[in-house]
Amino acid sequence: MAILTKSLKANSTLPQLKVIRLDDNDDAMGAVSQPTAEFLVELARSSVELETATPHEILQWAVSRYAPKFTMATAFGAEGMCIIHMLAEFAPETPIFNLDTGYQFAETLELRERVKARYGIGVEMKRPKQTVAEYEVANGGPVYSRDPNRCCFDRKISVLQEAAVGFDAWASAIRRDQTPDRAVAPIVGWDKKFGLVKVSPLANWTKKEVWSLITKEGIPYNPLHDEGYTSIGCQPCTRRVGLGEDDRAGRWSGFAKTECGLHNS
Ligand code: SF4
16 A cells, blocks of 8 residues: 655745655556545645635645646636636646547637647646547437536546546635535645545635636637637537526536536545
């Protein structure tokens, strides 16, 4: 059984994170790390201390604590673009990846090139083993239209589970005011689904703060946001929202589903 020791920078006032105990099979693809009770207590303490920190400060804390085993998954949403912008300032070497389901909008994929041009950061595209064509042939057609949970698992969750191997922590771009599930997200917590520490630097931010930063800094963003798409996922599962609708009403419209499964347990 492997033991990882976490050391804290000497000048930090935050409590020291001590151990993560990994599964016996931690070398196996998709194996999930297991935290000790002490580690969870220290994570919770850190999260409380970071409640009043700025997103910059939270990201700097995460980088100082976990890099080079700190990563970020992005769908190139407005919030994710803010985090990429911040990381570009002080930790551009942070590995960033996109879960490329094969169903994303062309405008989303083009953002990868705009990030490269603006920041020199190459976002890695992580793809399922089967192409869309192979997947649909194997399943008698599109799975998203009859079982989106399974499609999200096959095209996103399982891909992230593999991508997480070798990392200790990841950044997520969720905001607490987006959904009831996200409302209880800690700044820093244990993500048991992926066996990683999950850091949410924008948890306390509002949509207004996100767009203020984008406007002020000229951060690249998905042009679909200007066409009524408030939350952008895969093309078949995303529609424009109407006046008065919730920002995420355009995701999996017609299904009870509200999350792809990356951010709920
Ligand atoms: Fe499949 Fe839709 Fe989930 Fe994309 S968002 S992985 S198309 S169900």
